[in-house]
């Protein structure tokens with residue numbers, strides 16, 4: 001059984017978590033602000049984690065038993081022949097449909113590392129339980145991803161949590177304490193505007209009452225979640241799964257090197273794993289290697305790539321062809337890769353606008369999303385680029401990549417504060433499974449939770 005990331009329900013602030021778990025554990029039923037602030041795993045969490053581990057192991061065993069019994073069904077490699085499609089007049093001499101070759105990359109689950117009831121597993125269990133999840137419904141992919149996210153933000157978290165605790169634990173916030181927190185947030189790339197908001201909210205609360213460090217951190221988490229979820233109050237929908245049975249087009253934009261192509265590959269993987277018919281348009285015709293690169297990613301998920309092998313061909317024509325192909329085949333998700341660099345910025349923006357016009361014209365009924373990919377390691381610099389794109393591409397969301405690197409994580413707050421756009425996915429690694437839908441609750445926990453220890 002394959003885990004469906006698009007159907008995954010998040011708990012956390014502002015969203016009702018699932019009903020309390022009816023398990024023999026004492027797992028917390030809701031995402032309360034106090035739920036994940038302890039540094040020692042409670043017996044409830046330990047039981048919850050054990051139950052989740054057993055359930056994952058049992059499923060893996062029964063799946064491997066099925067594989068052994070019916071090898072032809074489960075291990076057969078699907079083959080795909082190139083399929084001709086309707087193409088536009090402009091490009092009919094050169095356009096071809098690149099069909100995904102046959103061998104999808106099969107990534108083995110890192111069973112050995114993840115199936116241990118270690119600190120990382122316990123922390124993931126705590127985060128999932130706090131969202132009202134039941135241990136028997138948790139998938140190994142969720143545990144692995146949460147561990148990865150937490151690892152990626154580890155450096156920032158260790159610096160932040162330790163110092164914040166020391167400051168907020170000293171009673172009402174003094175002027176010095178406020179300045180210290182401000183510095184910490186700015187150093188973590190939170191940006192001036194979001195930092196001001198956080199400080200103002202924190203001051204109001206801590207002036208009113210003296211909070212122990214644990215509660216002050218819990219309150220800080222709540223403030224951060226509120227900022228990250230604010231676009232939902234402004235009309236953006238929380239649920240970001242593509243609609244089934246209709247054409248969804250996701251235009252992926254961003255400057256070169258931020259991870260657009262890689263992200264498209266990872267999205268194609270999530271989409272096919274979640275049961276969507278998916279297609280990729282290779283509309284970065286400026287960089288010669290870009291098409292080749294996106295084709296390799298297409299192969300990994302067995303997703304076809306519509307490309308035009310000519311030199312400097314019109315990317316809008318590729319998109320036109322791809323929409324035609326998608327409509328002819330009943331594709332549900334068309335991912336459009338775009339150039340990150342042209343002769344100059346004005347050209348790049350013009351190209352994006354043109355692609356957008358083609359999409360609006362040829363696929364007016366499609367569900368269109370325009371997603372900006374931002375490299376989290378660029379911090380505030382990435383934001384300036386974003387503002388330019390926001391106008392040209394009518395952005396509807398952001399994908400934050402490279403949170404596993406030197407990124408400080410706080411940039412997520414700056415992005416939402418400055419652009420008013422929701423973060424839809426985050427990437428924390430170069431592998432096919434290293435991009436997942438964004439959850440403010442999980443992100444903030446990964447950024448600010450203390451280490452969890454098994455109680456003696």
Ligand SMILES: Nc1nc2c(ncn2[C@@H]2O[C@H](COP(=O)(O)OP(=O)(O)OP(=O)(O)O)[C@@H](O)[C@H]2O)c(=O)[nH]1
Pocket residue numbers: 254255256257258259260261262263284287290339340341401402403404405427428429430434
């Ligand atoms: N560590 C890490 N590396 C990433 C992540 N996402 C992408 N990368 C790497 O970033 C580099 C650039 O990624 P691309 O996908 O080629 O970027 P692009 O935006 O398509 O670049 P252009 O095609 O030049 O516009 C590659 O080496 C990727 O492996 C991530 O989440 N973490």
